[in-house]
Amino acid sequence: MEFKIYAPVDGVIKEIDKCQDQMFADRMLGDGFVITPSKNKFYSFFDIGEVSMIFDTKHAYGFNVKGLSFLIHCGMDTVELQGEGFDTKLQVGDVIKKDDELFSVDLNLLNSKKISAETPIVFEFNSLKSYSIKNLKTGKIKQGEEICTLWYEDDKTAEPLPKSYDIVDFFNVSNKYEKAASEINKLVGGKNNYNDVYNCMTRLRFNIKEKELVNFEKIKQNELVKGVLWNGAELQIVIGQDVFKVKDEIVRINTSNEVIKNSIRVKKQESLIKRFLLMFGGIMVPVIPCIVGTGLVQALVAILTQSGIMPNIVLKDPVEGQSVLLSDAGIGWIILYIMGKTTTIFSGVIISVSAAKYFKYDPVVGAMLGIILCSPLLFGNGGELGIGNDFILIDLGKINTGNPMLDKITQIKINMMNAKIFVVIGAIFTAKHLDKWLKSFIPVTFDLVLRTFITILVVAPLAFFGYGIIWNFIEVLFGAIMLYIGQIPLGIGVGIFVAIWQVAVIFGVHLVLSLITFLDFMTNGGQSSFGMAGSISVWAQIGALIGVIIVTQNAKLKKHALGMIPAGILGITEPILYGINLPKKRPLISGVIAAFVAGALAANMGVTKRAITGFGIFEAIGYFSEPSLGANGDLAPVLNGMLYLLACLVSVSLGITLSVLSYKERPNEKTLLNKTFKKLINLISIENNFDSKDKKELSQKLKEVIAVLDSETIKEIKQNEKSIQKYLKQKEKLNTLVEKEAKLKASIISKGKRLVAKEEFEKAEHLIKKYNLIDNKDKFNKFNIKIDELYKEIDFDFLDNKLSRIQKTIMNNLKEVPTINKTLFSNLEPIVYNSLHSLMIYYGLSENKEVKINFAEMVAVKRQHIKAELKINN
Structure with a gap:
C-alpha cells in the first residue's frame, strides 16, 4: 500500500536523522522527516485520516492514516510552555482531509523563549513487514506541496498461519x-x-x-x-x-509476593510500643481479605434469615418456631452457614499462618500449630458465647463480688484459642525461636523426625497451660473493669463501654465485652444498653474513615479507604481499623471520641438493644422490636429504633467532623526534627547529669541548629507536596483505567483458553476480535502526557539538592555541639535525612535510611546504669 504525504506548512524540510532531538533522530519514535515552519498555521499532510490523540498542551497530535500511526510534534521542549502559544479546534475522532487546518503556533513566542520550532512528523514502523519513503523533497517547501510517497507492506498481508x-x-x-x-x-x-x-x-x-x-x-x-x-x-x-x-x-x-509486604518492617529505632503495633499490623493486615469475605457471607446469611428465606441456625438450645439446630437444617443452608461462620470461629488458624510468614517461619508448621490451638475437638456445642467450650482446670471456689465477671477469676480454664490473637502470635513466635535453636544441634539425619515433633510437644502445652491461662486472667480483669465502668451514671459508663469496643476489636478482647452484653441482656429480660456498643462504635469508625477520605490528597489512600466503606456498612471494621484508622492514629481516636458521645447520648435517651438481627445496617431492625425475653422496655419499639438511628447519625457525623479537624497527612519536617532533638536533649542531659540551666542552653543550641530550616523552605516543601499529590492522583486514575482493561482482557483470555481446549476455534476467533476492540491507547496516552507534565512540575532539584545542603548545614552545626560524641553524631545523620526528606519518603518517591539507634532504649539503659552505680556507692 502507498499514499502521498504533503507539506503541512511553509518551511524547510530535512531528513529525520538530522533532527536536533536525538530520540527522534535515532528513529526511536518512528521514521519520517523534520520541517522547520516559517508560518504559524499547520494543515493536514495526508488525503484523509483520523485524529487519534491530542496532547493537553496542544503541541503534539496523533493521527491514524491508512492503518499507520503518525505523530506530529511541534517544536523542541515545547511541552514546557504548558499550551501557551498553541491553539486547535480538533477533537479526538475527527476525520481530517487534505488542507484541513490542524493547529496554529506562535512562532514569535518560541523565538523569544529561544525554543526551536523544528517539527518532526513520524510514523510507527515496528509492526510493518517493510516500508519505503520515496522521493523525499528536502529544502524549502510550500504548504500543500507533495513532499514524498510512503509505501509499506503490513505484516497482516503476509501468508496467514492456519487458523487453529x-x-x-x-x-x-x-x-x-x-x-x-x-x-x-x-x-x-x-x-x-x-x-x-x-x-x-x-x-x-x-x-x-x-x-x-x-x-x-x-x-x-x-x-x-x-x-x-x-x-x-x-x-x-x-x-x-x-x-x-x-x-x-x-x-x-x-x-506479587508481598501484597502488603507484611505491612511494615520493624526497625531498631522504633519504641517498644511502636514495634509491637507494627508487628501486630504486619500480621493482621494480610488477614483482612478473609475477614471481609466471610463477613459478607455472614451478612448474606443475616439477610436471608431476616427475610424468612433461610432458617435461623443455632448450635444448641433451639427455640421452637424461631431457630433450628444445625443438624436439623437442610444441607444447603448448613453449607452456607458454615461458609460464613467457620473462619470466624477458627480465625486463629489464619492468624497463625500470617504470623508464621511475618516471623519468617514455616507457614505449613504454623498452620499445623494453629489447627491444634483452635482444634474443633475443643469446640463442642460452642459454649456460653458460641466460641468454644471451657474446661475448668482448677476451681479455687466461688466468690461473690457483685461483679459476675470478677467472680470468674477463681476458675483457671483451658479453652480453644480461636479469638485469642496474642496467644496464637506468642505461640508462633515461640515456635520460630525454638525451631531455630533446635536446628543448631539436631543432626541432619534426625531433623525431619524430631524438630517438628519437639516443637509440637513444647509449644502446644505452653500455649494452652501458659499463655492461654494468663490471657484468660487478663480477659477476666478487663471484663470486670469494663463492667464497673459501664455502671457509671449519666450514660458516661455506657459511653466509655461503646468507645472502648473498637479498641477491644483491635486486640481481640471484644468477646469479653460481648459476655458483659450477654449478661446484661439476660438480666434485663432481653434488652441491653451495653448491646449498642458494637454497632454505634462501627458507625463512629466509618465516620472517621470518611473524614480521612474528605481531607486526604493522597489518591492511593483515598481509593483504598473508599473500598473499605461497604464492609464497614455491613459491620466489618477490621479492614478500616488495621488498614487506616489504627496506623494513622488520629482517625481511630476521633472514632473513639465520637462513639463515646453517641453511646452516652443513647444511654441517656434509654435506648436498648432488643433482638439480634445481623450486623451493620441489619442490626437496626432489632431495635424496633420489644425486648426478646418478655421484659417491658422503657421506650416503645418505634421510638427506641428511631432514637438508635439518631445515635448512629450522631456517631458517624461526629466521627467525620473530628477526623476532618484532626487528620494530618504527615508531620512536617520541622516537627520531626524537633521530636528527635527533644529525645536527644533528654539523652544528653542524663548522660552528662545536666541541671535545668544546662538543659536550657542545650535546647537553645539545637533550636539554632534547626533555624536553617526556615519558613520559606517549609513553604516550598508544601508547594512541592501539592505538585506530588496532583502527579500521584493522575497516576492513580491511569492505574484504575489500566486495571479495568486488564481485567476485561484477562476475562477474555480465560474464556478463550477454555474454548481452545474444546477446539471451538470459531467462538475463540470471535473472542479475539472482541479482545482487539478493547483499546484505551488514546486515553492512556493522554494520562501519560499529563503525568509526565505533572512530574516535571515537581522541583526535584529543590527536594534533593537544597534539602541535602540544609542537611549538611545541620550536621555541621551538630558537630559543634561538644556533648554530642562521634558515635551519637554518626547515628544522627540518617534521622536528619529521613526528617528532611520525609515528603519524598511518605509518597514513595524515595526510601528512608536505616536508623540504628533508639533513644528510648538508650535512656532506659543509662538510667539503669545510674541506679546500679548509686547502689554500689551506698
Whole structure:
C-alpha cells in the first residue's frame, strides 16, 4: 500500500536523522522527516485520516492514516510552555482531509523563549513487514506541496498461519510485556537498585541507586526496547506508547509476593510500643481479605434469615418456631452457614499462618500449630458465647463480688484459642525461636523426625497451660473493669463501654465485652444498653474513615479507604481499623471520641438493644422490636429504633467532623526534627547529669541548629507536596483505567483458553476480535502526557539538592555541639535525612535510611546504669 504525504506548512524540510532531538533522530519514535515552519498555521499532510490523540498542551497530535500511526510534534521542549502559544479546534475522532487546518503556533513566542520550532512528523514502523519513503523533497517547501510517497507492506498481508494454530498461539503465548518487564527488572539490578519506576508517554524511567549494576547493552537488545539513555541517575528506556504496560508489569512483579509486604518492617529505632503495633499490623493486615469475605457471607446469611428465606441456625438450645439446630437444617443452608461462620470461629488458624510468614517461619508448621490451638475437638456445642467450650482446670471456689465477671477469676480454664490473637502470635513466635535453636544441634539425619515433633510437644502445652491461662486472667480483669465502668451514671459508663469496643476489636478482647452484653441482656429480660456498643462504635469508625477520605490528597489512600466503606456498612471494621484508622492514629481516636458521645447520648435517651438481627445496617431492625425475653422496655419499639438511628447519625457525623479537624497527612519536617532533638536533649542531659540551666542552653543550641530550616523552605516543601499529590492522583486514575482493561482482557483470555481446549476455534476467533476492540491507547496516552507534565512540575532539584545542603548545614552545626560524641553524631545523620526528606519518603518517591539507634532504649539503659552505680556507692 502507498499514499502521498504533503507539506503541512511553509518551511524547510530535512531528513529525520538530522533532527536536533536525538530520540527522534535515532528513529526511536518512528521514521519520517523534520520541517522547520516559517508560518504559524499547520494543515493536514495526508488525503484523509483520523485524529487519534491530542496532547493537553496542544503541541503534539496523533493521527491514524491508512492503518499507520503518525505523530506530529511541534517544536523542541515545547511541552514546557504548558499550551501557551498553541491553539486547535480538533477533537479526538475527527476525520481530517487534505488542507484541513490542524493547529496554529506562535512562532514569535518560541523565538523569544529561544525554543526551536523544528517539527518532526513520524510514523510507527515496528509492526510493518517493510516500508519505503520515496522521493523525499528536502529544502524549502510550500504548504500543500507533495513532499514524498510512503509505501509499506503490513505484516497482516503476509501468508496467514492456519487458523487453529493462530488462535492457540494468541491465547496461550506468554504475555510479551510480562516477559520484557521481568527481563528489564533483572537487568537494571532488581527492585532494590531503584527508588521508583514510572513512565512518561514513551519512556520507562528508573531512579537508579547504583549505575554499575545496570546492564545497559543487554537492555538495548530487548525486542520492545527502542533506545536507552541516562539522564543523571535516571535511566530512560524508550519503548513507545505501550510503555505503561511494561511499567505496570514491573510493579506487579515487585509486589506479587508481598501484597502488603507484611505491612511494615520493624526497625531498631522504633519504641517498644511502636514495634509491637507494627508487628501486630504486619500480621493482621494480610488477614483482612478473609475477614471481609466471610463477613459478607455472614451478612448474606443475616439477610436471608431476616427475610424468612433461610432458617435461623443455632448450635444448641433451639427455640421452637424461631431457630433450628444445625443438624436439623437442610444441607444447603448448613453449607452456607458454615461458609460464613467457620473462619470466624477458627480465625486463629489464619492468624497463625500470617504470623508464621511475618516471623519468617514455616507457614505449613504454623498452620499445623494453629489447627491444634483452635482444634474443633475443643469446640463442642460452642459454649456460653458460641466460641468454644471451657474446661475448668482448677476451681479455687466461688466468690461473690457483685461483679459476675470478677467472680470468674477463681476458675483457671483451658479453652480453644480461636479469638485469642496474642496467644496464637506468642505461640508462633515461640515456635520460630525454638525451631531455630533446635536446628543448631539436631543432626541432619534426625531433623525431619524430631524438630517438628519437639516443637509440637513444647509449644502446644505452653500455649494452652501458659499463655492461654494468663490471657484468660487478663480477659477476666478487663471484663470486670469494663463492667464497673459501664455502671457509671449519666450514660458516661455506657459511653466509655461503646468507645472502648473498637479498641477491644483491635486486640481481640471484644468477646469479653460481648459476655458483659450477654449478661446484661439476660438480666434485663432481653434488652441491653451495653448491646449498642458494637454497632454505634462501627458507625463512629466509618465516620472517621470518611473524614480521612474528605481531607486526604493522597489518591492511593483515598481509593483504598473508599473500598473499605461497604464492609464497614455491613459491620466489618477490621479492614478500616488495621488498614487506616489504627496506623494513622488520629482517625481511630476521633472514632473513639465520637462513639463515646453517641453511646452516652443513647444511654441517656434509654435506648436498648432488643433482638439480634445481623450486623451493620441489619442490626437496626432489632431495635424496633420489644425486648426478646418478655421484659417491658422503657421506650416503645418505634421510638427506641428511631432514637438508635439518631445515635448512629450522631456517631458517624461526629466521627467525620473530628477526623476532618484532626487528620494530618504527615508531620512536617520541622516537627520531626524537633521530636528527635527533644529525645536527644533528654539523652544528653542524663548522660552528662545536666541541671535545668544546662538543659536550657542545650535546647537553645539545637533550636539554632534547626533555624536553617526556615519558613520559606517549609513553604516550598508544601508547594512541592501539592505538585506530588496532583502527579500521584493522575497516576492513580491511569492505574484504575489500566486495571479495568486488564481485567476485561484477562476475562477474555480465560474464556478463550477454555474454548481452545474444546477446539471451538470459531467462538475463540470471535473472542479475539472482541479482545482487539478493547483499546484505551488514546486515553492512556493522554494520562501519560499529563503525568509526565505533572512530574516535571515537581522541583526535584529543590527536594534533593537544597534539602541535602540544609542537611549538611545541620550536621555541621551538630558537630559543634561538644556533648554530642562521634558515635551519637554518626547515628544522627540518617534521622536528619529521613526528617528532611520525609515528603519524598511518605509518597514513595524515595526510601528512608536505616536508623540504628533508639533513644528510648538508650535512656532506659543509662538510667539503669545510674541506679546500679548509686547502689554500689551506698
